[in-house]
Amino acid sequence: MTLLTIDNLVVEHRTPGRPLVRAVAGASLTVAAGEVVGLVGESGCGKSTLARAVCGLHPAAAGTITVGGHPVTPLGLRSRHRALTGAQMVFQDPYASLNPRRRVGAQIADGLRTADDRTTAPEDLLERVGLPRDFAERFPHEFSGGQRQRIAIARALAARPSLLIGDEPISALDASAQAHVARLMRDLAVESGAGLLFISHDLSVVRLIADRIAVMYLGKIVETGPTAEVWADPKHPYTRALLGAIPIPDGRGVLPAELPGDVPDPADPPSGCRFHPRCPLVMDVCLDREPEFGPVACWLHEPA
Amino acid sequence: MTLTISGLKVSIGEAEILRGVDIAVGAGHVHGLAGESGSGKTVTGLAVLGLLPHGSRTAGTIQLEGRDLLAMPAKQLNAVRGAEIAMVFQDPATSLHPMVTVGVQLTEHMRHHLGVGRKEARERALGLLAKVRIPSPETAVDRYPHQFSGGMRQRIAIAVALACEPKVLIADEPTTALDVTVQAGILRLLRGLCDDLGLAVLLVTHDLGVMSAVADEVSVMKDGLVVETGPRGQVLTEPRHAYTRTLLESLPGDDHKLPQEER
Numbered sequence A: 001m002t003l004l005t006i007d008n009l010v011v012e013h014r015t016p017g018r019p020l021v022r023a024v025a026g027a028s029l030t031v032a033a034g035e036v037v038g039l040v041g042e043s044g045c046g047k048s049t050l051a052r053a054v055c056g057l058h059p060a061a062a063g064t065i066t067v068g069g070h071p072v073t074p075l076g077l078r079s080r081h082r083a084l085t086g087a088q089m090v091f092q093d094p095y096a097s098l099n100p101r102r103r104v105g106a107q108i109a110d111g112l113r114t115a116d117d118r119t120t121a122p123e124d125l126l127e128r129v130g131l132p133r134d135f136a137e138r139f140p141h142e143f144s145g146g147q148r149q150r151i152a153i154a155r156a157l158a159a160r161p162s163l164l165i166g167d168e169p170i171s172a173l174d175a176s177a178q179a180h181v182a183r184l185m186r187d188l189a190v191e192s193g194a195g196l197l198f199i200s201h202d203l204s205v206v207r208l209i210a211d212r213i214a215v216m217y218l219g220k221i222v223e224t225g226p227t228a229e230v231w232a233d234p235k236h237p238y239t240r241a242l243l244g245a246i247p248i249p250d251g252r253g254v255l256p257a258e259l260p261g262d263v264p265d266p267a268d269p270p271s272g273c274r275f276h277p278r279c280p281l282v283m284d285v286c287l288d289r290e291p292e293f294g295p296v297a298c299w300l301h302e303p304a
Numbered sequence B: 001m002t003l004t005i006s007g008l009k010v011s012i013g014e015a016e017i018l019r020g021v022d023i024a025v026g027a028g029h030v031h032g033l034a035g036e037s038g039s040g041k042t043v044t045g046l047a048v049l050g051l052l053p054h055g056s057r058t059a060g061t062i063q064l065e066g067r068d069l070l071a072m073p074a075k076q077l078n079a080v081r082g083a084e085i086a087m088v089f090q091d092p093a094t095s096l097h098p099m100v101t102v103g104v105q106l107t108e109h110m111r112h113h114l115g116v117g118r119k120e121a122r123e124r125a126l127g128l129l130a131k132v133r134i135p136s137p138e139t140a141v142d143r144y145p146h147q148f149s150g151g152m153r154q155r156i157a158i159a160v161a162l163a164c165e166p167k168v169l170i171a172d173e174p175t176t177a178l179d180v181t182v183q184a185g186i187l188r189l190l191r192g193l194c195d196d197l198g199l200a201v202l203l204v205t206h207d208l209g210v211m212s213a214v215a216d217e218v219s220v221m222k223d224g225l226v227v228e229t230g231p232r233g234q235v236l237t238e239p240r241h242a243y244t245r246t247l248l249e250s251l252p253g254d255d256h257k258l259p260q261e262e263r
Helices: A047-054 A103-113 A122-128 A133-137 A144-157 A175-191 A203-209 A227-232 A237-244 A283-290 B041-049 B074-080 B104-112 B118-131 B151-160 B180-197 B208-214 B232-237 B243-250
Strands: A003-014 A022-034 A036-040 A062-067 A087-090 A162-165 A193-197 A210-218 A218-227 B003-012 B015-025 B029-032 B057-066 B083-087 B170-173 B200-204 B217-223 B224-231
Touching: A003 A047, A003 A193, A022 A036, A022 A047, A022 A144, A022 A193, A022 A218, A036 A047, A036 A175, A036 A203, A047 A062, A047 A087, A047 A162, A047 A193, A062 B029, A062 B232, A087 A144, A087 A218, A103 A133, A103 A144, A103 B041, A122 A144, A144 A175, A144 A203, A175 A193, A175 A203, A193 A227, A203 A227, A203 B208, A203 B243, A210 A227, A218 A237, A237 B057, A237 B180, B003 B041, B015 B029, B015 B041, B015 B104, B015 B200, B015 B217, B015 B224, B029 B041, B029 B208, B041 B057, B041 B170, B041 B200, B057 B208, B057 B224, B074 B104, B083 B151, B104 B118, B104 B151, B118 B151, B151 B180, B180 B200, B208 B232, B224 B232, B224 B243
Parallel strands: A036 A193, A036 A210, A087 A162, A162 A193, B029 B200, B029 B217, B083 B170, B170 B200
Antiparallel strands: A003 A022, A003 A062, A210 A218, B003 B015, B003 B057, B217 B224
């Protein structure tokens, strides 16, 4: 069953005196119940904007997002439809996403209230994320980054999400805590039958936990597929470059391949295929026609 | 050896952070320092620069071409720090001054340490920016850090570190805040600079992939001690210490262990 459907989504950032930035420029993606989808790409490609749009934190300029069949509307003051509170987000920086002046238990109880859950105690959720029950009485500053992110996950889970979204949930953590927290998010989401959209620029962690992977470049999804398949045989030249840049700890001293150039300015994207100025396999057709198909949006892999 | 750390012990307050660390880095070599957070990697780097927090107690020696940095008077150390030993930090967004142009940040310590004139300093700054492959140095030199991307900022931070032609470069997680594609460029740059300029580089990183790509020798730290040191190939493929094996086995991208089987 498809839980989240994003169809041709466009999200624009308007800043007075600056050109319009189309951070998400026609992206389509689905997440099924019990499925873990990893969304990867370089910084500035629109991953976070997409995640925020799914939660209603950014309005869509065009295209549609539905969660559990309900179209997502921008977050306002009125209480949301129950189906929409089913999408819960774990943010990047647990130092900023938890309220420093409220006890951890009270913050988790907010989530329980959203789900109208009167039987579960905040302490039960702390236990589920692997923390002692008596942490509920303490304040966020008493914890390390990894512990705080576990608390943020407990708060998101308290609302009984059908879709859990992690927006770079591990990038602010110490290296040793990253794999643990990522795995915990996967296990808890899958256990409760929820879908997980996991956004990260760390490809090795996404490989570890995602069933399916979506690669984003400059506002578009350029390749999707089962993680193992994409890893074994990346098709889009950008996916290849991205995977080729990961250094392998084989002790041979091989320097990873460099992708020339920087990500272009999203306010002024290149014509045709957005990747063509950096693509090693660029052809004439790439310069003026955009490949608008999937699962691999590249003229070399046009479906017959 | 350009830099020789022997029997280094550091205590901050009650806590014993380093409990006897021995590391030697030769000219033109990259020495990788691996280990979990809290193992003492960063403190080792800071000790070399004499940047330990106030009230820390040290024992052992840190020798730069035969001179003991730990025994050096503060004034003399000031002349060494930034000139003969330079550092590149993890996050270029915070290590560069946001309100000062790239040109000033590149030339300030150059003029102080080397006593070069304004004009010559600017010439050198342009050369440095070209060396770290910043496009159009002529315009870049008068810009501010926020006008550059993260990767470009880290290149600028490396240029700042190289300005006084140091013998030793300490790089503390220099690519951790960057995308893999950008990381690849920075690693190539670091390796190239090390080879061309004969720098002795102490590279602190938790990423064993990064280690494998650029380091010549690798030391693995745990609880303030170096548990294993050796050539890159040996440490990463035939680790002798159990802890190094644990570190290698915990890697998600390990090829002989498919992620599906792990679940």
